[in-house]
Amino acid sequence: MFVTLPEFEYHRPQTVSAALDLLDQYGGGATVMAGGTDLLVDMRYRIRVPEHVIDLKGIEELGKLTFQPGEGLVIGATVTLNRLLEYDAVQSRFGALHDALEDMCDDQVRNRATLAGNLCTASPAADCAPPLLVFDAKVEVASPAGRRMVDLPDLFTGVKETSLGTDEMVTAVHVPEPPPDVQSRYLKGKRSSEDCAIVGVAALVARWDDPRDRVVRLAYSSVAPTPVRVYDVERIFRQDKPWGDLVEEAVSAALNRVSPISDVRSSKEYRVHLIDVLTRLALRELLGGRR
Template sequence: MRDFEFLEPATVGEASRMLADLGDNGRAYAGGTALMLGMRQRMLTPSHVVYLGKLEALRGIAFDPHQGLRIGALTLHAEVARSPIVQQHYPMLASMASRVANPQVRNQGTIGGNLCYADPATDPPGCLMALGAQIVLSGPGGERVLAIEDFLVDYYVTALTPGEIVTEVRLPAPAAGADGRYARFLRTAAEHRPLASVALSVRREGDFCVEARLAVGASTPIPARLHRAEALLTGKAVTAELAAEAAEIVAADINAVSDMRGSEDFRRHIVRTVARRTIAGLFGVAAD
């Protein structure tokens, strides 16, 4: 790791100005789990690191029954997982957060830092996409709010502009009949990064699907909504046959990646299996 200057801004505005002035020579430090690894491997060599840990305005979890959930960008994955508010109103999110990476990362890594790193094989983005998340950014031009689909641009690329900082994640208030499930596939129990993930958020009346949001991650360059599968599920009683048909559409419609962890065909097969089991399991029908 090369030498660098460690800066500690006292406000979001000061941090934003520092990052804007430094450009490519500066990096924001939230939890540091990804940044420090990149710097140790000399994949990243910033001359300045801007530490955000003193910005208390970026911490905390709050819920309003009309406005929904607000999660500060510096909130730890472990804090999301154990929050009574999240467990009560967004159990799918709490379940996902409890499985992110490993205990060390969950107790050090932040939700905002995770989103900014934009690792395609991580858990939060797909789950948040299925829940309709918005990402709040603050920068030299002021504040702006993006749907997570617009924030995640490409493989390890986000819509952040120079000097911008993620300050908050917002989720809409859950509607009556809201339910959901997050599932992931790991090759072995020792793995921390899923090979495929499926997040399904629905409004339901018994086995009848009123509305669906389905996102696939890890096997795609960025998490993606599967609109054809959502449309198939919407307005129908979910059966094992319907779950299987929707899963076939999911596998056909994803932009599957091919790398050393698996070919496109293998990833489509895994996604198809996980999607079928997720849909069927949520509605209590047989998956196989």
């Protein structure tokens, strides 16, 4: 690791199109920076050595944070985690996201780090990803060709790899408004009070009382090369079976979908165990006495 950052040219465009022009001009030699909390560390390790750093924080449009009934949540690319954490709609409607934000890095880093940045770093351990996966979030991507919406699962292509082209950038994250009775949680296995996820589980439940229309979703971090959502769960929970059987099936579906590894943070076996118990804990917390 170097103390000194590599040399680069710093740009601070005022509009998205100016930022895109810069990206276009410098091709792969440029990178966008939102909070910079991952980027600057990667640059010190010389994992990323961009010749041009395009700071997005001067672009007013990217700083917007809104919630509209019907439209849902729109989170601009430079909205910090703490702004999001303090936003009422997040706490009241997007519980799992709020859980994840609250337990993510620390107060000081959250004053800089952004949600879009967390997603674009595409770490398998990204805490915000599982909540956003269960909320069906989409990512708004801008390029010289215009804007397109990308389903979040399609953003992640591998460990710290995304489907974004070198001339593209994320401008916002859109999270549709969840059903009115939605409840969601994010739980994570940690080594100490502040840690990245050893295993993270986001669980969402809505319309529980109507078995045919019931929505139950599960998504995970740190269990595969990318954050993953387990789609089978929804079908499983619409079966007319005892609660215990449904949970068993959901846990096996999750375990079938994931491919945890052993690394410095955890063994594969412990991850498998955590997937099992955290999934059950999350569902239990959401459903309490209602099941």
